[in-house]
Amino acid sequence: MYVKIIVVIEMNKLLIKTMTTILTRSFKPFIFTSKYQNIIDYDDEVNLGLYVHIPFCEKICSFCPYCKMKYNEIKAKEYVVALLKEIDLVTKNHSKKEVTSLYFGGGTPSLVVNDLERIINKLKEHFTILGDIGIELHPRDINTELLKKLKAIGFTMISIGIQSFDIDSLTSLGRNKDEIEVIHQTIFNSLKEVKFSTVDMDLIFAVPKQTKESLIKDVETAFNYGATQISTYPFIDFTFANNEYKPLDKKTKKQMLNTIIDYVNEHDLDRTSVWTFGVKNTNKYSSITRDNYLGFGLSSVSLLKNSFKVNTFSSEEYIKRINEENLPTSLTIDFTRRQRMVYYLFWKTYGTRISKKEFYDFFGVSLKKMYGFELMCAKILGYVKETKEEYILTRKGAYFYHLIEQAYTTAYIDKMWHILRLEAFPDEMRL
Numbered sequence: 001m002y003v004k005i006i007v008v009i010e011m012n013k014l015l016i017k018t019m020t021t022i023l024t025r026s027f028k029p030f031i032f033t034s035k036y037q038n039i040i041d042y043d044d045e046v047n048l049g050l051y052v053h054i055p056f057c058e059k060i061c062s063f064c065p066y067c068k069m070k071y072n073e074i075k076a077k078e079y080v081v082a083l084l085k086e087i088d089l090v091t092k093n094h095s096k097k098e099v100t101s102l103y104f105g106g107g108t109p110s111l112v113v114n115d116l117e118r119i120i121n122k123l124k125e126h127f128t129i130l131g132d133i134g135i136e137l138h139p140r141d142i143n144t145e146l147l148k149k150l151k152a153i154g155f156t157m158i159s160i161g162i163q164s165f166d167i168d169s170l171t172s173l174g175r176n177k178d179e180i181e182v183i184h185q186t187i188f189n190s191l192k193e194v195k196f197s198t199v200d201m202d203l204i205f206a207v208p209k210q211t212k213e214s215l216i217k218d219v220e221t222a223f224n225y226g227a228t229q230i231s232t233y234p235f236i237d238f239t240f241a242n243n244e245y246k247p248l249d250k251k252t253k254k255q256m257l258n259t260i261i262d263y264v265n266e267h268d269l270d271r272t273s274v275w276t277f278g279v280k281n282t283n284k285y286s287s288i289t290r291d292n293y294l295g296f297g298l299s300s301v302s303l304l305k306n307s308f309k310v311n312t313f314s315s316e317e318y319i320k321r322i323n324e325e326n327l328p329t330s331l332t333i334d335f336t337r338r339q340r341m342v343y344y345l346f347w348k349t350y351g352t353r354i355s356k357k358e359f360y361d362f363f364g365v366s367l368k369k370m371y372g373f374e375l376m377c378a379k380i381l382g383y384v385k386e387t388k389e390e391y392i393l394t395r396k397g398a399y400f401y402h403l404i405e406q407a408y409t410t411a412y413i414d415k416m417w418h419i420l421r422l423e424a425f426p427d428e429m430r431l
């Protein structure tokens, strides 16, 4: 089993390495260093979004790879104080800037619900938020009172980490299934009473004991409960997670994904990304598929026109750096132009559409000039369709991408997060 996992990881690395070598026209790896600048230059960024990470959870789920820790009132208070200081440090000497959106993720941000308004107000001193404000919620925390509170603060989008409505699947994921029916009923009632423009529900598929029937029931229940979007993630076994049960095999994953797509097509829903599906004409909940964003808090990422920075994963070091008036950046990469293009295309393709105009506006060069050959091959293989304005991923292309995204997650994200969990400020990391 162990040998099989190593072989799969190495194969994924090879696949991703080959693709990035072709697309960047270079053997140069993505090199992240501790090279440190106490300033983030975001003034000229267009379509900038904001992300705030709250790393506390009431109970840690064994499958979860994110940067999080068990909730503790004192630690949470210290963290919020540091977070507010980080916002001051990052925005110091910058004029007020328009941003597209603000997302709170985690962890479980509603555990600090009474501090959220303070954090948003602090951000509003420095940013004008033009679009939606979204938050990730844990099913157990949802009730009418919480939703009303969030709405009053200004949240317009919520994302609920349901994972599954099915007791067997939840058990396989190691989630606590106590009172699960009461929890689900409370969500149903609360969402009827308090409306948000976007309600996303996260579901995981290819979980042991899950069947195609129970998965479709999950999808149906999510929409019946008032979801305007579902995010259906294939179960990924991160090397540092603590999964008792492993994901189902590749063939079953494919069948399950196809079952979801068939359901979505039959019900006239939109595929808004490789793994998200929504009701037509509703706004999409998507914290990651943004051109540029500034991240605040532990483990958060800032993606800018020419660089990518990730904050430390160590809460002690995060607070220490900030108290010394230093930014808590752990690793930075200054992209080569082609590397930035690959990163841009990676997330646009995940979103199933690459706009020719947007690419030109972002890079000042046409997509055809940079990647005409690759796009022609993708068209011949039936992975994309070309229209006057854009390239659109086909169902076949989206399946290929589903494999790429998982390979990238196991080869790159797993490695990066693994290292950052062990070392607060590594000297260098090569991907």
Ligand SMILES: C[S@@+](CC[C@H](N)C(=O)[O-])C[C@H]1O[C@@H](n2cnc3c(N)ncnc32)[C@H](O)[C@@H]1O
Pocket: 063, 064, 065, 066, 105, 106, 107, 108, 136, 137, 138, 139, 160, 161, 162, 163, 202, 203, 204, 233, 234, 235, 236, 237, 238
């Ligand atoms: C930041 S997390 C969750 C937010 C919230 N704290 C919760 O758990 O309810 C975002 C989503 O990633 C997905 N996810 C987490 N671990 C995963 C894994 N190992 N494989 C696939 N999807 C995963 C889950 O659907 C999860 O809701």
Ligand code: SF4
Pocket: 056, 057, 058, 059, 060, 061, 064, 065, 066, 068, 106, 107, 108, 138, 161
């Ligand atoms: S899945 Fe959600 S609640 Fe569970 S540990 Fe991860 S962030 Fe926390």
